[in-house]
Amino acid sequence: xxxxxxxxxxxxxxxxxxxxxxxxxxxxxxxxxxxxxxxxxxxxxxxxxxxxxxxxxxxxxxxxxxxxxxxxxxxxxxxxxxxxxxxxxxxxxxxxxxxxxxxxxxxxxxxxxxxxxxxxxxxxxxxxxxxxxxxxxxxxxxxxxxxxxxxxxxxxxxxxxxxxxxxxxxxxxxxxxxxxxxxxxxxxxxxxxxxxxxxxxxxxxxxxxxxxxxxxxxxxxxxxxxxxxxxxxxxxxxxxxxxxxxxxxxxxxxxxxxxxxxxxxxxxxxxxxxxxxxxxxxxxxxx
Amino acid sequence: xxxxxxxxxxxxxxxxxxxxxxxxxxxxxxxxxxxxxxxxxxxxxxxxxxxxxxxxxxxxxxxxxxxxxxxxxxxxxxxxxxxxxxxxxxxxxxxxxxxxxxxxxxxxxxxxxxxxxxxxxxxxxxxxxxxxxxxxxxxxxxxxxxxxxxxxxxxxxxxxxxxxxxxxxxxxxxxxxxxxxxxxxxxxxxxxxxxxxxxxxxxxxxxxxxxxxxxxxxxxxxxxxxxxxxxxxx
Numbered sequence: 133x134x135x136x137x138x139x140x141x142x143x144x145x146x147x148x149x150x151x152x153x154x155x156x157x158x159x160x161x162x163x164x165x166x167x168x169x170x171x172x173x174x175x176x177x178x179x180x181x182x183x184x185x186x187x188x189x190x191x192x193x194x195x196x197x198x199x200x201x202x203x204x205x206x207x208x209x210x211x212x213x214x215x216x217x218x219x220x221x222x223x224x225x226x227x228x229x230x231x232x233x234x235x236x237x238x239x240x241x242x243x244x245x246x247x248x249x250x251x252x253x254x255x256x257x258x259x260x261x262x263x264x265x266x267x268x269x270x271x272x273x274x275x276x277x278x279x280x281x282x283x284x285x286x287x288x289x290x291x292x293x294x295x296x297x298x299x300x301x302x303x304x305x306x307x308x309x310x311x312x313x314x315x316x317x318x319x320x321x322x323x324x325x326x327x328x329x330x331x332x333x334x335x336x337x338x339x340x341x342x343x344x345x346x347x348x349x350x351x352x353x354x355x356x357x358x359x360x361x362x363x364x365x366x367x368x369x370x371x372x373x374x375x376x377x378x379x380x381x382x383x384x385x386x387x388x389x390x391x392x393x394x395x396x397x398x399x400x401x402x403x404x405x406x407x408x409x410x411x412x413x414x415x416x417x418x419x
Numbered sequence: 420x421x422x423x424x425x426x427x428x429x430x431x432x433x434x435x436x437x438x439x440x441x442x443x444x445x446x447x448x449x450x451x452x453x454x455x456x457x458x459x460x461x462x463x464x465x466x467x468x469x470x471x472x473x474x475x476x477x478x479x480x481x482x483x484x485x486x487x488x489x490x491x492x493x494x495x496x497x498x499x500x501x502x503x504x505x506x507x508x509x510x511x512x513x514x515x516x517x518x519x520x521x522x523x524x525x526x527x528x529x530x531x532x533x534x535x536x537x538x539x540x541x542x543x544x545x546x547x548x549x550x551x552x553x554x555x556x557x558x559x560x561x562x563x564x565x566x567x568x569x570x571x572x573x574x575x576x577x578x579x580x581x582x583x584x585x586x587x588x589x590x591x592x593x594x595x596x597x598x599x600x601x602x603x604x605x606x607x608x609x610x611x612x613x614x615x616x617x618x619x620x621x622x623x624x625x626x627x628x629x630x631x632x633x634x635x636x637x638x639x640x641x642x643x644x645x646x647x648x649x650x651x652x653x
Binding site for chain 2: 223298301302304305308309311312313314315316317318319320
């Protein structure tokens, strides 16, 4: 008998992943102004790298660090090479938002095809901590609970970083007013590249966590990109706490819908997205 | 202290500055007046690095800064308080002030500078924890000026600090600008409020259509028929 509590816990487990992914996109879109269509590909890179490392005997917990650094580096370099050049040649931020989104679309195909060459199209998976744990009377895999723990931990750590450190404040200032942040002494180009890197790292880390519980393959990314976009709109564009809360909210909704009809979860997300754009386009935390 | 020579500035194909030269000496209050669209803000943006000139030079303490980015220029000691204040709306008053102290050297002294700024603007201390978006226009302007002082500048560029404020606030803002002189901060001030400005400034530049059309001591300009008619309505 599935109880209400089971549904809530399952929703939180899913929501933790969504929260991480959406916070990453929120940094990239809210600060660096890149609506990164290739966001999910960094999740996929994290997931497949973790799978390969697992075959070599590396624990996924170690992969969290490795993939975090790897995707951060990738994101940072991609921003410095592709997006910074686009920003320089764009006459306005609005023009940059358009061209950077198209560029990230192209990036998605490039990354997918490179990954196909390296890993092939097979669906892969491994078994890690697949021990059932009793949580308030319901059974959940230990890997799922580890995932939730890390998602919350990393999300909160990031929040503290943004609200209490010098660099975190610079990132928030740049999100609110780039030119004025520059006048305060913030090296804008550097901060934007860092934000893109952090966003990619959050995706990569989410990918590692996803691979602990779900099968992974070269085309897994796009669905997560869509979910991230929905959560970012749900939480309010550019609001990091909004993305965090929005992630859990969407996870809960997904879990409730899945209880009635598993095939309708994604459809429900789209429905929420459309209703939201009608009723409250600024999102739950937006102004 | 600062010397701009023959600045030419373009926005796309539109020319905003035509051969503009200006000097500021240490501990002076220099005012820049002129009608809207005369190029005053562009000149300030060119000095602070927000806009790079097509030609011409800006020398600060003997070094060319015209091709540097804003963050380098703040570190060198020039603080720019932009038009409208541009406070960070979703940060608290205190966080806004802390952002002003972002350059490394200023960051170390930020607690001390913060107390000094609170001393100048007691209202900001009262509103310390409030989000900047909830402040009144006058409070925002005070916050912007306080934030500009947090980097411990030697030269402060102020773009219409009294714009849109109630008369009592205008008087207050001008009183504070005058006090900056005693703290060895040099000021370049853009103002629409010419009467007040001429009372506190040492020298004035008048801009029209992207050019400097007149300059001199305040007393001289007060005698000029052009200034009396165009800006004072006498």
